[in-house]
Amino acid sequence: MKQSNNPTETFLQEAAELLEQIEANALEIRPGLDCTEHVNHLFRAFHTIKGSGAMFGFSDVAGFTHHVETALDLVRVGRMSTSPELIALLLAARDHIAALLAASQNGKPTDKEAGNIIIEELRALTPAEEKSAASTAPQPPQAPVVEKTEGGMKRFRIAFRPNVNLLTAGTDPCSTSCAHSENAPSQPIQPQFRHWIKSSPTAATSPGPSSSPLTKAKPPSAMSSCS
Amino acid sequence: MSRTVMTVDDSASMRDMIRFTLRNAGYDVLEATDGRDALQKLAGSATSLLITDLNMPNMDGLELIRQVRQLPAFKYLPIIMLTTESQDAKKQAGRAAGASGWIVKPFRGEQLVAVAKKFLP
Numbered sequence: 001m002k003q004s005n006n007p008t009e010t011f012l013q014e015a016a017e018l019l020e021q022i023e024a025n026a027l028e029i030r031p032g033l034d035c036t037e038h039v040n041h042l043f044r045a046f047h048t049i050k051g052s053g054a055m056f057g058f059s060d061v062a063g064f065t066h067h068v069e070t071a072l073d074l075v076r077v078g079r080m081s082t083s084p085e086l087i088a089l090l091l092a093a094r095d096h097i098a099a100l101l102a103a104s105q106n107g108k109p110t111d112k113e114a115g116n117i118i119i120e121e122l123r124a125l126t127p128a129e130e131k132s133a134a135s136t137a138p139q140p141p142q143a144p145v146v147e148k149t150e151g152g153m154k155r156f157r158i159a160f161r162p163n164v165n166l167l168t169a170g171t172d173p174c175s176t177s178c179a180h181s182e183n184a185p186s187q188p189i190q191p192q193f194r195h196w197i198k199s200s201p202t203a204a205t206s207p208g209p210s211s212s213p214l215t216k217a218k219p220p221s222a223m224s225s226c227s
Numbered sequence: 228m229s230r231t232v233m234t235v236d237d238s239a240s241m242r243d244m245i246r247f248t249l250r251n252a253g254y255d256v257l258e259a260t261d262g263r264d265a266l267q268k269l270a271g272s273a274t275s276l277l278i279t280d281l282n283m284p285n286m287d288g289l290e291l292i293r294q295v296r297q298l299p300a301f302k303y304l305p306i307i308m309l310t311t312e313s314q315d316a317k318k319q320a321g322r323a324a325g326a327s328g329w330i331v332k333p334f335r336g337e338q339l340v341a342v343a344k345k346f347l348p
Contacts, residue, residue: 005247011240040284047282048238051311054333056240062333168251171244171335 007170008056015053015061015101018045019094026090029082039082042090043072049097055171060110061100067119068093074130086125092118229273230347233257235265235291236280236309245278248336249343262286266294269301276346277306278330278339281317289317289324296325305346 022045025038046069054062068090074080096115103110123131232254234245246256257272259265261283269277277295281288288308295301305327310317318329330342 005243007240007244007247010243011238014239044237044282044284051280051309051332052238052240054311055244168336170247171333 011052011056011058012101012105015049015097018049019098021045022094023091026087026094029087031082031084035082039072039075043069043076046072046093057171058101058104061097061104064093064100064115064119065097067122071122071126074126079130080125080127083125085121089118089121089125093122229255229275231255231257231273232276232278232343232347233259233265233269233272233274234278235259235262235283235288237261237283238280241280241309244336245339248339252340252343254343254347262288262291262294265291269295269298274301274304276343277301277304278309279306280309281314281321289320292321292324292326307342307346 022042025041025045028038029035046065050062050065050069053059053065071080071086072090075082075086080086096110096118099110100115102108230253232245232249234242234249234256235258236242236245237260242258242260246258249256255273257268257274259268262279263286265277265279266286279288279291283291286294292306292308295304295306306325308318308321308326308329309332310321310329311332321329327346328342330339
């Protein structure tokens with residue numbers, strides 16, 4: 001793929017290629033045969049569409065794809081089996097993602113219900129003991145600050161302070177503070193970066209604190225140590 | 228000190244975004260498409276910060292981190308992994324493998340630059 005200074009354009013091209021690979025790999029899966037590589041490939045393709053989609057503002061694509069990725073993760077670790085029904089749902093999911101991406105380009109609304117039906121059917125195929133785990137991940141974004149005033153009126157206080165480079169990199173300007181349902185906006189300003197400052201039981205295989213360039217300085221406020 | 232960052236990701240759009248953002252901030256950026264590619268390109272390079280995805284074909288991010296830590300020249304190389312919120316167990320596995328820290332996707336360009344500056348001011 002060519003290098004581009006427009007990551008969103010690259011993402012759309014990449015997603016189109018991944019959707020083709022999804023179709024090809026889904027059609028190779030046969031019950032009773034070892035399909036590990038095809039399943040891994042499918043998982044990675046949906047995972048990339050989810051992760052990169054969230055980066056570049058396609059939050060509906062990321063939110064929907066999360067459910068497919070979750071199901072495939074169960075297949076990958078042997079806690080859910082491949083079946084003709086699952087393959088059909090993966091192909092339907094592929095078509096739905098293509099429709100969502102097309103809608104983002106031509107501005108037409110998509111059939112949200114179609115996506116919900118696929119999610120429901122994936123859940124129906126999920127073994128009962130896995131369902132609670134599968135349904136925990138996406139949390140709705142936190143509600144904004146709401147002050148109730150007399151007479152039943154609601155007043156919303158929304159603070160927005162954009163960085164000067166907000167629109168230069170092609171990423172979703174509010175990617176860490178709203179939009180993607182999986183990403184609860186607990187720290188809308190701080191970068192979601194953590195590192196391990198203190199020495200750990202694994203220090204023998206990881207850089208010791210005395211050797212890390214970071215530990216020479218006081219930990220900057222943007223970082224938190226991990227207990 | 229070199230200001231070379233290597234980005235390792237099988238997603239071309241992620242590599243584009245990281246390259247574009249870090250080059251604008253004055254860093255040199257090398258790209259690799261998976262762990263195996265990264266190990267080959269790392270040898271003899273002046274890489275002073277590695278930013279790697281976890282789920283990749285051929286060699287995933289965790290195995291890459293383990294192998295990099297075996298290389299005398301890169302034993303103390305800062306390594307940042309890119310994760311999603313749903314990969315909590317992977318963060319601990321990354322720590323055990325020798326990662327220096329992680330960034331949760333999705334993130335914004337200025338957040339990436341802020342992290343790079345912590346390691347390469």
